[in-house]
Amino acid sequence: MNGYDYLEKQVFSVFDDHGLSQIKIHTQNVIELSKEFSFQFNIHQDKLKKAALLHDISGIIKNRDRVSYCESHKIPLIEEEIELPVLAHQKISKHMAKNRFDVQEEDILSAISCHTTLKSDANPLDKALFIADKLAWDQEGIPPYFNSVSRALETSLDYGIYIYMDYVINNQWLKVIHPDFLKTYLILKRKFY
Numbered sequence: 306m307n308g309y310d311y312l313e314k315q316v317f318s319v320f321d322d323h324g325l326s327q328i329k330i331h332t333q334n335v336i337e338l339s340k341e342f343s344f345q346f347n348i349h350q351d352k353l354k355k356a357a358l359l360h361d362i363s364g365i366i367k368n369r370d371r372v373s374y375c376e377s378h379k380i381p382l383i384e385e386e387i388e389l390p391v392l393a394h395q396k397i398s399k400h401m402a403k404n405r406f407d408v409q410e411e412d413i414l415s416a417i418s419c420h421t422t423l424k425s426d427a428n429p430l431d432k433a434l435f436i437a438d439k440l441a442w443d444q445e446g447i448p449p450y451f452n453s454v455s456r457a458l459e460t461s462l463d464y465g466i467y468i469y470m471d472y473v474i475n476n477q478w479l480k481v482i483h484p485d486f487l488k489t490y491l492i493l494k495r496k497f498y
């Protein structure tokens with residue numbers, strides 16, 4: 306068993322132990338899509354797979370416990386993440402990947418830590434995990450933006466992300482808009498609108 310397979314076994318058994326079958330299935334789907342994206346966008350496959358595997362590991366921490374988890378582990382939060390703690394889960398996943406699963410590669414940790422909101426200086430690895438997470442979403446069925454985003458990704462990674470962000474902004478899906486998300490959206494909007 307290679308290093309990745311061993312890690313995957315460990316992570317999936319953590320999900321099983323916590324009864325998190327939905328997150329496990331979602332994670333498997335994000336991994337599958339990551340393999341496609343690594344070819345399509347020329348991204349290091351092993352890094353993207355590892356980031357996909359661990360991106361939602363913080364699912365084992367209940368939403369109501371996320372702010373106190375961050376306090377006790379000295380993970381800095383901004384106002385929006387305290388208001389809507391689900392926005393903090395990307396930082397907790399990064400913390401767990403590093404401290405519990407001994408992932409030390411900064412680029413993998415970066416992709417995990419911005420997979421929900423993205424960030425304005427994102428690299429292709431960050432971007433590919435972000436959009437794979439949105440296409441292989443954690444809810445029933447296929448997301449309504451699936452076809453338009455998939456088509457846009459044929460043009461470029463940035464254009465696909467712009468189409469996704471534009472959809473969720475215009476349909477008022479976001480209860481709280483994270484500043485990193487907003488900043489990235491506005492940059493892409495200037496580029497594509």
Ligand SMILES: [Fe+2]
Pocket residue numbers: 360361394395420421438
């Ligand atoms: Fe997530």
Ligand SMILES: [Fe+2]
Pocket residue numbers: 331335360361438443
């Ligand atoms: Fe996810």
